[in-house]
Amino acid sequence: PQTLVRQPPLPVLATPQSETTWRLTWPAGAGYTAVFVSPRADQFDWHMPAATLRGDETELTLSLPAEMGRPYFALRRAESDAVVYTAVRLLPTPSVLNLRDIGGYQTASGQQVRWGRIFRSGDLSNLSEADLAYLQQLDFQLVCDLRTSEEVEKSSNRPLGGNAHYLHHPIYERDKGDGHWVRSLLLKKGRLEDVWLNDVYIARFVESRAAAFGRVLTMMADPRNHPLLLHCTAGKDRTGISIALLLALLGVPDETILADYTLSNLFYDQLLASVEADAKRLAVFGIQTADLFPILTSPASVLQETLAYIRATYGSVENYVQEKAGVTAVVIEQLRTNLLYP
Structure with missing residues (x-):
């Protein structure tokens, strides 16, 4: 049955590394410059990034407090303010x-x-x-x-x-x-x-x-x-x-x-x-x-x-x-x- 599985395409993949550590990966050239995290899918504080990026990275590992529960992530490109959202499926x-x-x-x-x-x-x-x-x-x-x-x-x-x-x-x-x-x-x-x-x-x-x-x-x-x-x-x-x-x-x-x-x-x-x-x-x-x-x-x-x-x-x-x-x-x-x- 594993051979029947097709991984759905996602712009950014979130993978749990432990109960409090998360790894985000994305293709080269995406140009993300800021990462935001929230326990709610529709409420982000856009003035408080969890991490800032140069724009040429392809991955990021974040440690989050255990009490946050299930985290949602938003990645933003500076030049366009375009946002991509991800979480663990x-x-x-x-x-x-x-x-x-x-x-x-x-x-x-x-x-x-x-x-x-x-x-x-x-x-x-x-x-x-x-x-x-x-x-x-x-x-x-x-x-x-x-x-x-x-x-x-x-x-x-x-x-x-x-x-x-x-x-x-x-x-x-x-x-x-x-x-x-x-x-x-x-x-x-x-x-x-x-x-x-x-x-x-x-x-x-x-x-x-x-x-x-x-x-x-x-x-x-x-x-x-x-x-x-x-x-x-x-x-x-x-x-x-x-x-x-x-x-x-x-x-x-x-x-x-x-x-x-x-x-x-x-x-x-x-x-x-x-x-x-x-x-x-x-x-x-x-x-x-x-x-x-x-x-x-x-x-x-x-x-x-x-x-x-x-x-x-x-x-x-x-x-x-x-x-x-x-x-x-x-x-x-x-x-x-x-x-x-x-």
């Missing part, structure tokens, strides 16, 4: 699968997605005390749970408390008619990736559940819901499509959208362990754990073909969310206003 929460910030990605026009606004993850049913305290520092306003009622009943979220409002918004519910694609998996186990793409991503998600995705996008457009945590069980399929639609509407290139999607492969081992019990039940039907590889991973090709289907059928992602998912032009504009840096 993957959050250090071992008990929450696949938790990450979708900020920092650049659009085709050169804007950046705001950090600290939209986060994505797997479910919060195994949330530890330490990770609960960490998430409470992020001050989520809305936790949007995309799982089925059956999944929620089986593994209910641990409440975050504070200002976090919990909303159960299932992308789909399991019913008696849902067995057809499971049978397809059993009958076509040698072609599970095709089944996953056509029966699940396109037929079930894109075509049948467009309105549910539209409501998710509308929630993400409202700044009163920020910071917002969007999750399903593993944070890769229902959450992955939601975030892909969002990034496409914001103008992020497909290369970056696909790379973000593949980051779920970093958590393959944990995901595999979480389905071992189900895999044993499937063994009765001749399905081995290895057969499930295509649906436990996030290959770029599945999302790439899903986006290609949307564009071929509806003309563009924007047309799809307006015509099929019920998202208004006003909401699309709100997404861009509230989730992109000026």
Whole structure:
């Protein structure tokens, strides 16, 4: 699965070296002359740089007080006052699968997605005390749970408390008619990736559940819901499509959208362990754990073909969310206003 991971391009990469030390790296010629640090993604003191630079460096290591919590960084070029923002994408929460910030990605026009606004993850049913305290520092306003009622009943979220409002918004519910694609998996186990793409991503998600995705996008457009945590069980399929639609509407290139999607492969081992019990039940039907590889991973090709289907059928992602998912032009504009840096 590691070979399926594509690292999304970022103008500046932030890497933790320890709990209090951070390394920033960027390409030669960027010309940054000042670095600013803040515990809040949208509040920087522009009169108090954490470091000044000559303009020809390509990296910087910063030591920060432990009480700062999760730091956000801003790098400025003197000649233009242009600012680039960065932070660590993957959050250090071992008990929450696949938790990450979708900020920092650049659009085709050169804007950046705001950090600290939209986060994505797997479910919060195994949330530890330490990770609960960490998430409470992020001050989520809305936790949007995309799982089925059956999944929620089986593994209910641990409440975050504070200002976090919990909303159960299932992308789909399991019913008696849902067995057809499971049978397809059993009958076509040698072609599970095709089944996953056509029966699940396109037929079930894109075509049948467009309105549910539209409501998710509308929630993400409202700044009163920020910071917002969007999750399903593993944070890769229902959450992955939601975030892909969002990034496409914001103008992020497909290369970056696909790379973000593949980051779920970093958590393959944990995901595999979480389905071992189900895999044993499937063994009765001749399905081995290895057969499930295509649906436990996030290959770029599945999302790439899903986006290609949307564009071929509806003309563009924007047309799809307006015509099929019920998202208004006003909401699309709100997404861009509230989730992109000026």
